[in-house]
Amino acid sequence: MGARPAHGQDAALGRALASALDALPVRWRPARLLALPILVAMMAACAGDDLPRTELAAQGPDAAAIVPDAQGDLEGGGPGAPGSDAGGGAAGDRDGGGPGGAPGGRTADGGDVEGNLDGHGDLAGDLSDPDAADSDGLGPDAAGSNAVDADSVGPDAAGLNAADAALPVGRPVQLTDGGCCTQPFWRADGAGLWFVDRPEGGETGFWEVRLDAPGAPPALVTTTIASFSPDQRWRIDRAAGRTTLVRLADGAAFDVPAGGRTVAFAPDGARIAWQMDISGAPPERNVATIYVGTPEGGGRREVARLTRGSLSGWLDDSTLLARGREAAQAEEDILWAYPLDGGERREIARARRMRGQVLSPGGRWLIWYVAGDPEPSANGLWLAETRSGAPPPRRLEGRFGAYQWRDATRLVMVPFDLDAPSHRLIELDIATGAERPLTDPSTTAFRIANGDWSLSPDGRHVAFVSATDRNIWALRLRD
Numbered sequence: 001m002g003a004r005p006a007h008g009q010d011a012a013l014g015r016a017l018a019s020a021l022d023a024l025p026v027r028w029r030p031a032r033l034l035a036l037p038i039l040v041a042m043m044a045a046c047a048g049d050d051l052p053r054t055e056l057a058a059q060g061p062d063a064a065a066i067v068p069d070a071q072g073d074l075e076g077g078g079p080g081a082p083g084s085d086a087g088g089g090a091a092g093d094r095d096g097g098g099p100g101g102a103p104g105g106r107t108a109d110g111g112d113v114e115g116n117l118d119g120h121g122d123l124a125g126d127l128s129d130p131d132a133a134d135s136d137g138l139g140p141d142a143a144g145s146n147a148v149d150a151d152s153v154g155p156d157a158a159g160l161n162a163a164d165a166a167l168p169v170g171r172p173v174q175l176t177d178g179g180c181c182t183q184p185f186w187r188a189d190g191a192g193l194w195f196v197d198r199p200e201g202g203e204t205g206f207w208e209v210r211l212d213a214p215g216a217p218p219a220l221v222t223t224t225i226a227s228f229s230p231d232q233r234w235r236i237d238r239a240a241g242r243t244t245l246v247r248l249a250d251g252a253a254f255d256v257p258a259g260g261r262t263v264a265f266a267p268d269g270a271r272i273a274w275q276m277d278i279s280g281a282p283p284e285r286n287v288a289t290i291y292v293g294t295p296e297g298g299g300r301r302e303v304a305r306l307t308r309g310s311l312s313g314w315l316d317d318s319t320l321l322a323r324g325r326e327a328a329q330a331e332e333d334i335l336w337a338y339p340l341d342g343g344e345r346r347e348i349a350r351a352r353r354m355r356g357q358v359l360s361p362g363g364r365w366l367i368w369y370v371a372g373d374p375e376p377s378a379n380g381l382w383l384a385e386t387r388s389g390a391p392p393p394r395r396l397e398g399r400f401g402a403y404q405w406r407d408a409t410r411l412v413m414v415p416f417d418l419d420a421p422s423h424r425l426i427e428l429d430i431a432t433g434a435e436r437p438l439t440d441p442s443t444t445a446f447r448i449a450n451g452d453w454s455l456s457p458d459g460r461h462v463a464f465v466s467a468t469d470r471n472i473w474a475l476r477l478r479d
Contacts, residue, residue: 162211162212162213164476165212166211166212166213166214167211167214167461167474167475167476168475168476169475169476169477169478170438170439170440170444170475170476170477170478171444171475172444172446172464172466172473172474172475173214173473173474173475174214174215174466174469174471174472174473175193175209175211175214175215175463175471175472175473175474176209176218176471176472177215177471178471179469179470179471180195180197180199180218180470180471181195181197181465181470181471181472182195182449182450182452182465182470183195183196183452183465184209184452184454184463184465184472185454186454186456186457186463187208187232188230188231188232188457189457190211190456190457190458190460190461191210191211191212192208192209192210192211193208193209193211193463193472193474194206194207194208194221195207195209195218195472196225197218199218202220203220203223204223204225205220205221205222205223205224205225206220206221206222206224206225207219207220207221208220208221209472211461211474214474226238227262229265229269230265230267230269231269232248233247233248233249233269234246234247234248234265234269234295235248236262236263237253238260238261238262239260240260241259241260242255242259242260243255243256243257243258243259243260243261243262243263243274244256245263245272245295247295254295254296254297255297256272256274256293256297257276257291257300258274258275258276258291259276261274261275261276262274264311264313264314265295265314266314266316266317266318267314267316267317267363268317269295270294270317271292271293271294271295271299271317271340272292272293272294272295273290273291273292273303273311273314273320274290274291274311275288275289275290275291275310275311276288276289276291277289283308284308284328285328286307286308286309287305287306287307287308287309288305288306288308288309288310288311288322288324289302289304289305289306290302290303290304290305290306290309290311290320290322290338291303292320292340303320303322303338303340304320304322304324304336304338304345306322306323306324306325307324307325307326307327307328307330308324308325308328308330308333309322309323309324309325310322310323310324311323312335312357313359314363315337315359315363315386316362316363318339318340318341319337319338319339319340319363320337320338320340321335321336321337321338321348321359321363321366321386322335322336322338323335323336324336331352332350332351332352333350333351333352333354334347334349334350335347335348335349335350335354335357335366336348337386346388348366348384348386348390349366349368349382349384349393351368351370351373351378351382352370352373352378353370353371353372353373354368354370355368355369355370355371356368356369356403358403358404358405359386359405360405360407360408360409361405361407361408362408363386364385364386364387364408365383365384365385365386365405365408365409365430366383366384366385366386367381367382367383367396367403367405367411367430368381368382369381369382369400370382377395380395380396380397380399380400381395381396381399381400381403382394382395382396383395383396383430396428399413399415399428400415400416401413401414401415401416402414402451402453404453404454404455405455405459406427406455406459406477407459409429409430409431410427410428410429410430410459411427411428411430412425412426412427412428412438412455412459412462412477413425413426413427413428414448414453420441421441421445422441422444422445422446422447423441423446423447423448424437424438424439424440424441425437425438425439425462425477426438427477427478436478438477438478439475444475446464446466446468446473447466447467447468448464448465448466448467449464449465449466449467449470450465450467452464452465453465459477460476460477460479461474461475461476461477462474462475462477
């Protein structure tokens with residue numbers, strides 16, 4: 001082992017490590033430890049100290065607090081925004097996500113640790129955990145519900161045009177004050193953000209701020225704390241071991257035999273998928289059974305049984321993405337595509353300690369990271385095409401940080417900059433390898449609290465909770 005750094009360097013590295021780990025999305029709290037080995041190795045390399053690699057056991061499923069449609073997770077993925085403020089932030093769910101959040105990609109994550117999925121890229125919920133609590137411990141409040149108007153989340157071209165005028169390119173604009181909010185998630189049309197709050201003199205519920213009215217008082221959307229489909233036309237109520245889908249257009253309710261677990265909506269909304277586990281079985285002995293059906297209750301059938309497995313989302317309207325192992329003692333997780341309209345399952349990727357899977361819009365690309373593998377060359381960010389006959393997965397050399405999909409081929413990343421006083425956003429075109437900056441720390445300094453950031457559904461805006469004042473800020477990205 002090489003010479004250890006001086007005490008001051010040790011302390012600085014410790015603070016940086018704690019900050020980097022804290023920057024992971026709060027919904028991934030059990031998964032934060034998984035980033036420890038690679039971060040330790042990176043920091044040790046910077047300090048010239050060959051620290052021993054740490055082996056960490058897999059954690060249990062992450063019970064998300066508020067969950068969007070579990071289709072495949074904003075959530076954005078990755079080890080979080082490195083260097084985020086280590087303090088503050090609310091306990092609870094979702095990688096900068098929340099019910100119905102659609103930050104530009106589809107998180108396809110399941111398995112022993114995260115088990116979280118989201119309709120358009122944010123982590124959504126734990127399909128294997130029927131007891132995942134709603135935000136702040138609040139369950140669905142049907143009696144006190146102000147039902148979300150399905151038409152209120154449709155396309156709002158006028159609002160988006162006004163938002164462009166209110167939000168300059170590359171410069172954050174404050175949307176809330178008083179440090180009220182964490183884990184905001186996007187309206188389906190991208191015109192505003194929702195978050196859970198109970199303001200002084202107000203009710204507990206989802207509140208909204210609009211991009212075209214920065215600084216305007218938030219408006220109450222609904223007092224029902226629940227999850228939503230990606231288009232926010234269905235509410236997913238989960239309570240007392242029961243899963244119910246409520247169609248917001250007419251209030252019709254349909255029970256799903258998911259045992260209080262969430263469901264994953266197909267991109268076109270015509271079908272749903274869910275999983276059931278062996279009751280009381282530890283992760284290493286569990287077998288997940290995957291089902292599909294329609295939201296109204298028709299066409300229900302079993303699709304697969306997976307050893308140590310989980311549903312990871314939808315590749316397209318007729319293909320599921322699921323994760324499992326070849327045997328209970330196997331170390332590698334495998335991602336398979338399951339065609340629902342005929343055809344055999346096919347393997348997309350396999351790896352030990354696979355985390356943070358996020359599907360691109362359209363489902364052609366899948367990104368994930370590996371941390372803590374005994375083989376150093378296995379750690380890092382990985383990318384794979386999901387089509388049949390695609391080349392093997394490839395490692396994104398020299399890149400580390402938080403990531404979310406902007407569109408079908410472009411990633412937005414918060415790079416791991418250990419000593420940087422400010423975060424920054426970059427865009428990576430995975431088809432060409434071209435990189436360009438989206439913000440300039442010398443002119444636009446900001447710090448993201450606890451990895452709490454997300455892309456709008458159209459990929460044009462970024463929202464984040466500031467580590468400085470704990471308020472929601474937003475900025476418009478370069479085209």
